[in-house]
Amino acid sequence: MIEIGRLCVKLAGRDAGKRCLIIDILDDNHVMIDGQTRRRKCNIDHLEILDKTAKIKKDASNTDVVAALKKIGIEVQSKEKKEKKEGKKRPRKAKKKKEKPEKKGKTSRKEEKAKKKEQKQAKKQKTEKKSS
Amino acid sequence: MPRGMQKSRTLRRVFRKTPGSRNVLHYKKRKPSKAHCSSCGAELKGVSRERPYRTNNMSKTEKRPERPYGGVLCSRCTRKTIKENIKKEKT
Ligand SMILES: [Zn+2]
Numbered sequence: 001m002i003e004i005g006r007l008c009v010k011l012a013g014r015d016a017g018k019r020c021l022i023i024d025i026l027d028d029n030h031v032m033i034d035g036q037t038r039r040r041k042c043n044i045d046h047l048e049i050l051d052k053t054a055k056i057k058k059d060a061s062n063t064d065v066v067a068a069l070k071k072i073g074i075e076v077q078s079k080e081k082k083e084k085k086e087g088k089k090r091p092r093k094a095k096k097k098k099e100k101p102e103k104k105g106k107t108s109r110k111e112e113k114a115k116k117k118e119q120k121q122a123k124k125q126k127t128e129k130k131s132s
Numbered sequence: 133m134p135r136g137m138q139k140s141r142t143l144r145r146v147f148r149k150t151p152g153s154r155n156v157l158h159y160k161k162r163k164p165s166k167a168h169c170s171s172c173g174a175e176l177k178g179v180s181r182e183r184p185y186r187t188n189n190m191s192k193t194e195k196r197p198e199r200p201y202g203g204v205l206c207s208r209c210t211r212k213t214i215k216e217n218i219k220k221e222k223t
Contacts (some may be wrong), residue, residue: 009214009218011210011211011214011215012199012207012211013199014198014199016199016200016210016214017200017214017217048214048215048218050218
């Protein structure tokens, strides 16, 4: 039953309920899996073996596994999310550009504060002269 | 005279060591009951058993196991339900 290309469902852990293919057989109890789950070593007790198989080579790459799963009728969401993240980053960059002129304003405020301090010091010196 | 609430056992007693190495008795509210599996009734493991003022500050992964039906079904029952779902899809 357990062979390279066999379709399985993971039963344990955070990938439970997800479909995967067996890539490699490591020993009597352990196999390598990939697909909707993460690419990882797995105990056979944590897998429910289904009746379908896909034709893949030993240690097949992730893209090959995804293509093989699509033929069986199982879609894998993996690289789409990364593209969405890039899309989110773009407006953030625009926001940073908006912040830059504000920073310039802040620097001018600092200069204003420094000017005020100088003015205060000058006033103090005047008052001291008057009192003396 | 001790207060009435300190004589009854509604509050649980906690021994705290002060910075001056003195042992002090604190009275705290009791923890909620353990979480149970909704199908077989077994005690759930990995589900935090604290008052809400502590669980509110905990992360989601600290409160329940990170798997489908985590915090609702025990691990045996999740395996059963996943297998049953596969059989239902086939038919
Ligand atoms: Zn159960």
